[in-house]
Amino acid sequence: MPELPEVETTRRGILPALKGRRIQAVNVREPRLRWRVAADFAAALPGQRVMDVRRRAKYLLIVLERGAVIWHLGMSGSLRVLTADTALLPHDHLDILLDSGLRLRFNDPRRFGSVHYTIEDPAQHFLLRELGPEPLDAELNGAYLARKAKGRSVAVKQFLMNSRVVVGVGNIYASEALFRAGIRPQRAAGRVPRAAFDKLAQSTKDVLNEAIKSGGTTLRDYVDPDGMPGYFRQKLFVYERAGEPCRLCRTAIKQIVQGQRSTYFCASCQR
């Protein structure tokens, strides 16, 4: 999936086509997503104007006059802005038709994505209310990470990917941020020195910001709303580089499994 940079790239891409437009219709072709699309979803939106498109963690929030759509792209989802006559592809599960004649189309082969409509404050929705701070906010810093990690035995990589600790750091950028901070992914979170957490907070922000600038990372199927891939892949230091030389010290990059996810690191640069 899209991690935070890909979701942010998507948000920026769809915003100009959506903001200020009125929704004419919603076409749900496949309701069986991560959560079944509610039976009344398609009826709640038509006639409403899109006020804004925001992001919280990896969720896109389409803010309407009344309520909001909470959209997650899962592992393989993408949103594109298309003209009405664009041919349907496999896994094009849902369209939102706008009064401009354009439509927002959701494609998601694995169907791990989801859409919800809420009339309440989205921050209080069950998907959002337990989430930790945004990584690009000042709230994420070394002191915060050290406090949250105190006494915890979980590996620091899994700690960093825990959305109750900090949101938006997925499997690619967790490995990348730990590499840049010089921290072994296996190290118990509670045993990471405070100075290393300072570095980690900064490297997390850096890698996410740089990836956003590059339009995100395309490994397989991610495309932005204009159908373009992201270009950050060529700037990755460790992810999917097992056996290849470290870009800093030439040591072969190692691949291990943590929490059923692949982790990549340099055993020389990371301690």
Add this chain to the structure above:
DNA sequence: ATGGGCACCTGGCTGC
């Protein structure tokens, strides 16, 4: 409270 494992689903690649 914390940590670990499973589940959801399709497609692409590898190796026999």
Add this chain to the structure above:
DNA sequence: TGCAGCCAGGTGCCCA
């Protein structure tokens, strides 16, 4: 050529 097996940008839930 066919097919079984494995892997993939996520995350909620259940259990010890």
